[in-house]
Amino acid sequence: MKKSVYVLTFLFILFISPSFLAKPTVEARGAILIEAKTNTILYEKNAYSKFYPASITKLLTAxxxxxxxxxxxxxxxxxxxxxxxxxxxxxxxxxxxDSYNKINGLYGLLLGSDNFIAHDLALAHSGTIGKFAELMNTKAKALGAMNTHFTNPHGYHDPNHYTTPYDMAQIAKGAFANPTVQKIAGTAQFNFYVNNKNKYIPIKNTSRLLKSETPYYNPAVVACKTGYHSDAGQTLVAKAVYGDMELIAVVMYEKTPNQYIDVNKLFDYAKTYYGVEQKSDIYTLKNKTITPWSEPSITRAVEKGWANNATNYNDTIYTEDLVAMLKKVGASYNGITMQEVYDLVGLKKGDLITRSSFAEIMTFAAKKWQLTLAITTTKPLPSDVTHLSDDTKAAISYMIDRDLMLPSNFLFNPNRILTFAEAISTIDRLPL
Structure with missing residues (x-):
């Protein structure tokens, strides 16, 4: 294998405060946040695991x-x-x-979450609940929900009635793309008309996201649906619009009022770090965490398929994420394994990576792949790394020599946690 010299252009790594890096902490057992126009996942937690949906089922019925x-x-x-x-x-x-028309039935279904209305709407449509459930499952698959199985139109507990956060986001995307369904699901209150009695029943949306008198009110939310039973916990689906960006959040198995707190956290996270750009009829995700110094490397990484444009590049990177990158980048070199990283620096899945550990990992990768890391100038080591091992100091010397991670106030900060942007910008310079 041909040996190469690792040559870097000047790259200045920014130092970002931990508060700017933090991803939202979501209490739900399962959650997902997508941008609907681009169908991009911006956040996920057990997104492909099975959960019981409870009454958010009614979005598909509607x-x-x-x-x-x-x-x-x-x-x-x-x-x-x-x-x-x-x-x-x-x-x-x-x-x-008591009788009512279709539109009133949909308001009773989505605002009042009436299970009896769900049942009778299904019978009116298909004749039997079984036939309607078959149609629901067919429709779910058409919307991209491949791991969903519904047995009824209302979501009352049945062990065979389940979905995943990802699937529920796809169902919600399809449901809210229907203007009538979105309008109804975004209505705070409605007077339900009973035909045979010529009277109105006032009903209110069960979601606190639409109630201005609560601390969970979010004026950006245009549609939502709640759900609950003991086996499902609290479930919630919501859509919010920020400019051209349409967000759909799903949280599953929660405790009140965390479902509202979590959804608002997810929306705040997305509006801070992302946006949507339109060229002709094509929408693309705009990642606000890409800075001028990191953009060239990130662009190349995304084009080559070892980085994702939906990543928060200012976020700290976990060991498994770095290993996944190195496996893709060095596929023809047999990549780097989790076991090798553990043997080298003692890091395992779920661990964050310090700058000094990253320097050692990159040196190991270069040796494994027979890449020569040449030091072209002599620069003094920062005082905060002199206590480290010779191998670590050698790796840091190389990185400083290439102006990859410049010392801040003459300190390298070896224990500072590595970010996605730093990792990608470094890996991008490997002469593979």
């Missing part, structure tokens, strides 16, 4: 009914629904025989 049931269809609360639906289900107070 979409099917809005698209396929005629506008003038009259629905009646049936004895069948009373006999079938558990008595502890949510409802708005309809009596058997």
């Amino acid at each position: 979409l099917i009914i809005e698209e396929q049931l005629s506008e003038n269809h009259i629905i009646t609360k049936s004895q069948n629904s009373v006999n079938t639906i558990p008595k502890d289900s949510s409802e708005i107070g309809l009596k058997v025989g």
Whole structure:
């Protein structure tokens, strides 16, 4: 294998405060945040794990009914629904025989989260709950939800009624793309008209994100749906719009009021670090964490497929993320393994990486891949690294020699945690 000289142009690494780096801490067991126009994942936690959705199921029910049931269809609360639906289900107070039209039914479904309305809408559409559930699963797959299985239109607990945060985000994206569904899901209160009694039932949206009197109110939220049962915990889906950016957040298995806190954290995170740009009819994600000094390296890394444009590049990088990068970059060199990193610097999955450990890892990679790291000038070592091992000092000397990580006030800060931007900008310079 041909040996190369590791030659770097001047690169100044910025020092970013920990508060600027922090990702949101989400209490939910499962969560996801996507930008809907580009369908880009901006945050995920157990996004592909199975969870019970509870009443956020009703978003899919609403979409099917809005698209396929005629506008003038009259629905009646049936004895069948009373006999079938558990008595502890949510409802708005309809009596058997009360009738309403499709639009009122959708408001009762999404604002009042009425399980009996969900049941009767499904019967009005398909004749049986089983047939409607089959349609739900077919529709879910068409929307990109490949690991979802629904057995009913309301979400009351059934062990075989499940989804994932990712799937639920795809379902919500499809549901909120329907203007009527989005409008209804974003309405704070509504007067539900009962045809046969010529009276109104006032109903309010169950989501506190739409209630200005609560601390969880978010004026950017344009649609949302809540859910709860003991096996599902609190679940919540919400859509927020910031300029041209459309965000959809899903949190699953929460405790009140954390579902609202988590969703607002996710929205705040996205509006701080991301945006959307439009050229003709094409939308692209704008990553605000890309700075002028890191942009060339990040652009090349994204083009080559070993970096993701949705990454917060100011965020600290975990060992497994660095190893994944090195495996892709050095695929023809057999990459670098987690075991090698552990043997070298004692880091394992879930550990953050210091600058000194990163220097050692890069030196190891260069040796493994037979790349020569030539030091061209003699620069004094910063005083805060003189206590380190000779190998570590040699690696740091090389990095300083190449102006890769310049000392701040003559200190290298070897224990400072490495960022994605620093890692990518360094790896990009490897002459592979």
